[in-house]
Amino acid sequence: MSAPIIVFFILAGVAVLGAVSLIVQRHPIRSALSLIVVMVALAGLYLLQGAELVAAVQIIVYAGAIMVLFVFVIMLLNAGEEERTNVSRMARTLGLPLSFFLMLQLAWWVGRGARGLAPAVSRSQEATKELSKLLFTEFALPFELTSILILVAILGAVVLAKRES
Amino acid sequence: MSDFIAQHPVLAVSVIKVVVLMFLMMTALAYLTWFERKVVARIQSRWGPYRVGPHGLLQPLADGIKFLFKEDPTPGGADKLIYFLAPFLAMALALSAIAVIPFGPKHIEILGHATGLQIADLNIGLLFLFAITSLGVYGVALAGWASNSKYPLLGGLRSSAQMISYELSMTMSVVGVVLMAGTFNLREIITQQEGYWLGFIPRWNLLAPPLPQLIGFFVYFVSAIAETNRVPFDLPEAETELVAGFHTEYASFKFAMFFMAEYANMITVSCLATLLFFGGWLSPFSTTGMFAWTLYIPTAVFAACAVLLFVDGLRYSTTFGRIVLPVLALAVAGLAAVCAMPGVVEFVQGPFWFLSKVFLFLFFYVWLRGTLPRFRYDQLMAFGWKLLLPLALANVVLTSLMVLVSRR
Numbered sequence: 001m002s003a004p005i006i007v008f009f010i011l012a013g014v015a016v017l018g019a020v021s022l023i024v025q026r027h028p029i030r031s032a033l034s035l036i037v038v039m040v041a042l043a044g045l046y047l048l049q050g051a052e053l054v055a056a057v058q059i060i061v062y063a064g065a066i067m068v069l070f071v072f073v074i075m076l077l078n079a080g081e082e083e084r085t086n087v088s089r090m091a092r093t094l095g096l097p098l099s100f101f102l103m104l105q106l107a108w109w110v111g112r113g114a115r116g117l118a119p120a121v122s123r124s125q126e127a128t129k130e131l132s133k134l135l136f137t138e139f140a141l142p143f144e145l146t147s148i149l150i151l152v153a154i155l156g157a158v159v160l161a162k163r164e165s
Numbered sequence: 166m167s168d169f170i171a172q173h174p175v176l177a178v179s180v181i182k183v184v185v186l187m188f189l190m191m192t193a194l195a196y197l198t199w200f201e202r203k204v205v206a207r208i209q210s211r212w213g214p215y216r217v218g219p220h221g222l223l224q225p226l227a228d229g230i231k232f233l234f235k236e237d238p239t240p241g242g243a244d245k246l247i248y249f250l251a252p253f254l255a256m257a258l259a260l261s262a263i264a265v266i267p268f269g270p271k272h273i274e275i276l277g278h279a280t281g282l283q284i285a286d287l288n289i290g291l292l293f294l295f296a297i298t299s300l301g302v303y304g305v306a307l308a309g310w311a312s313n314s315k316y317p318l319l320g321g322l323r324s325s326a327q328m329i330s331y332e333l334s335m336t337m338s339v340v341g342v343v344l345m346a347g348t349f350n351l352r353e354i355i356t357q358q359e360g361y362w363l364g365f366i367p368r369w370n371l372l373a374p375p376l377p378q379l380i381g382f383f384v385y386f387v388s389a390i391a392e393t394n395r396v397p398f399d400l401p402e403a404e405t406e407l408v409a410g411f412h413t414e415y416a417s418f419k420f421a422m423f424f425m426a427e428y429a430n431m432i433t434v435s436c437l438a439t440l441l442f443f444g445g446w447l448s449p450f451s452t453t454g455m456f457a458w459t460l461y462i463p464t465a466v467f468a469a470c471a472v473l474l475f476v477d478g479l480r481y482s483t484t485f486g487r488i489v490l491p492v493l494a495l496a497v498a499g500l501a502a503v504c505a506m507p508g509v510v511e512f513v514q515g516p517f518w519f520l521s522k523v524f525l526f527l528f529f530y531v532w533l534r535g536t537l538p539r540f541r542y543d544q545l546m547a548f549g550w551k552l553l554l555p556l557a558l559a560n561v562v563l564t565s566l567m568v569l570v571s572r573r
Contacts (some may be wrong), residue, residue, distance in 0.1 A: 029247065029310060036303070042294075056292035061335075064299025065329070068306070072325045075310045075318065128288070128349070 008048055015041035039063045053128045074157045099109045174278040181271060181275055182284050183264075190263060194428045195225035201531045208535035218476070233288050237417035241315055247311035252415065252422035257305025259429035264299040265290040266436045266513035269446050282516065283352070290351040291343065293334055294437060298392060302328045304413050305394070312414035321544070323400050328392055330549040332337070335388035337557035340369050341381040341564035342441045355445035365451060369444035375567035380560040382442045384553050386526075389434040391549065394429060395530060397537040400545060408449025426475030435526035436519075443522050449525025460510050463517040465503035 018037035025031045039062045046055035135143050197216060199221065214221025239248060267283040274280075287293050302325055307320015360368045370378045391398035400412030400451025412423045439445055450459035471494045471536045478490025505512045540548065 027244070029244070029307075033247070033307075048560070050290040053292070056289050058297050059296035060292065060299050064296060064332075068299075068302050068325060068329055071303070071306055071310075071324070072329070075306065075322055077324070163413070 004048060008045070009047070011041045014146050015045070020058040026081045026084075026088075028074045028082070029071065030068060032074060036067050039067065051127065053131060168439075170501065176277050176465050178275045178280050179284060182280070186284060187260070188218070190432070191425075192262065193432065194425050195229065196526065197226070197428050197432070198424075199225050200527070201534070203342045204528070204531045205535045208532075217479055219483065219490050222489075225321075232418050232421040233542065236418040237419065241415045242313040243341075243414070244311040244313070247333055249309050249419075250505070251308035251421040252426075254307070254353040255301065255426035255513075256422040258301050258304065259426040259433070260295055262294055262433040263429065263436070265293050266433070267355065267440070267445065268519055269512070270356075271512050271515060281352075284373065286459045287350070289349045291339065291354070294433070297333075298335075298430075298433075301392075301426075302332075304423070308423070309411035312411075314414050315405045319412070320402060320407050323407075324394060324411060326572060327394075327398065327400060327545060327549075330546060331388040331391035331553070333558045334384055334549060334553040335392055337561060338381045338384035339432070339441055340375070341378050344561070344568050345370060345373070345375070345378075345448050351369075351440055351445075353499065355447065357438050358444040358447060360453045365456070367444055367447065367449050369442065371442045371563075374381060375571040376564045378442055378560070378564070380556055381564070382559045384560065385442070386438055388549070388553055389438065390533065391545075393433065393434055395427075396534040397540050398545060399539060400542060404536045413560065431527060431530055432523065432529050435523045435530070438526055439500060439522040441469065441517060446519040448514055449519050452514075461512050462507060464501045464505040467497055467504060471495070471498035471501060528555065 006021045015038050018041060022031050022034035022038065025034060039058060043055040043063070046052075046058060071123040200226075203221070205212040217223045217227045239245065264284040267281060267286070269282040269363040272279045272281055277568065304326040305328070306321045308316040309319070309324070312318070325550045342354065343349065344356050348354060348357075358367075358369050358373065362368055362372075366372060368470055371382055390396075394400075400410075402412065407413070412420055415423060432486060450460060450462075452460055474497060475491050475494035478494055481487050481490055501510055504517075
């Protein structure tokens with residue numbers, strides 16, 4: 001086994017373990033921490049593919065900003081441990097078969113398509129440039145629309161927070 | 166074993182570099198605390214550490230041993246795992262940031278393998294640094310939460326809010342530099358600042374066209390102080406209100422780890438300020454023509470230190486000091502002589518100027534601590550959001566405009 005494959009399996013294992021732990025943990029802070037582990041492991045996977053910029057952005061934006069806010073809010077509200085509930089009938093009859101089906105489908109697609117690991121791009125410095133060019137030329141409109149969407153969300157949050165109760 | 170090293174030279178060399186840098190870093194951290202106490206003491210007309218060793222030089226060692234042997238209680242009802250994880254997280258993140266800092270332009274040879282004065286030369290070096298600092302919040306926030314105690318919780322909450330706010334302006338403030346350099350690679354950012362204006366004014370980003378990054382540097386350095394939770398932004402550990410803030414419940418070596426993480430962050434942030442705005446390892450003097458003598462500034466500085474140390478050592482009050490200080494002076498004199506040797510002269514320039522600039526920033530940190538009172542919380546937030554962030558944004562707009570105009 002070559003080094004990239006070993007690193008891939010370590011990172012993938014960490015990501016899956018983190019995801020399972022995210023669901024199993026009873027305390028919100030621990031769940032949030034598990035999610036951070038998943039995100040950092042994903043960033044490692046992106047690095048393995050040579051997508052340095054995406055990896056860095058993944059850590060800065062998701063692990064470093066969004067999750068900090070999650071943790072901050074959990075700490076501020078002082079949320080306690082969750083109580084376990086029985087699995088609802090809806091989830092049991094519909095959810096489980098559906099998720100099993102989805103997993104089968106994913107496994108089939110991955111098994112058919114992916115053959116080994118190949119870096120998506122060879123020179124990442126160039127890749128960063130290419131990505132930026134695409135964002136500001138071909139995808140300028142969707143990019144700006146996304147920004148406006150986020151702005152609207154922020155405005156909504158401010159309005160909700162300022163509303164007289 | 167030797168087969169393995171021959172097959173994986175990069176791995177072996179990296180391990181050696183990591184070990185050496187860790188050792189240097191730990192020593193630097195220890196003596197940074199000594200330096201800070203001495204300088205603050207001088208500002209406040211006190212002596213500072215004076216008992217352990219001549220001029221208190223062995224004080225860091227004594228402190229380290231003390232931290233190792235103190236009792237280490239865990240508060241009742243604390244989340245044990247996270248309580249233990251937090252200091253490790255803080256320390257590991259603070260130390261890994263230093264891996265991408267380049268200390269000099271020249272290459273050295275280890276095990277017959279040429280390698281730069283830097284552990285990892287990443288294309289996204291700058292982004293990597295910001296990724297690491299953005300994770301740094303967790304150490305403080307989780308420590309505050311996991312301690313199950315009111316003051317640490319308040320400290321942790323404050324610091325998360327503060328670090329999120331100032332991280333924004335810190336990241337925005339360096340965009341100007343990135344626009345001018347066109348790369349995230351730290352080595353390339355430095356090499357693009359080479360050259361002199363009119364033959365003697367260095368073309369560092371702080372002074373260089375198209376737009377001198379004065380605003381960028383101001384915003385960067387102020388936010389950096391806030392990011393490292395130092396005076397006047399040390400609200401997370403404001404001792405007059407919160408006992409010791411997020412690390413109130415930590416004792417022994419876990420406390421020491423937070424302490425070291427804070428100082429390591431100070432060093433990283435100073436290194437970054439040096440290489441983004443002050444030309445990194447580049448000498449402030451041109452080394453050609455009438456300025457050729459500046460190559461021997463390192464020698465002169467070390468020689469002056471040696472003489473001072475020797476004279477002071479001979480008159481020191483204890484016998485131990487009268488022996489140790491002159492011996493130390495001889496060692497520094499030896500260093501001065503080595504720095505003047507042909508071949509070594511050129512090599513020493515990079516690290517010498519880099520470390521001198523970093524040292525100046527560290528002194529500035531200590532100076533601030535000895536001078537300024539703490540901000541109030543609302544002042545802190547208003548300062549970050551209403552002054553620094555708009556300034557950083559204006560800097561981005563102006564710089565991109567100037568870059569566009571100058572490239573026409």
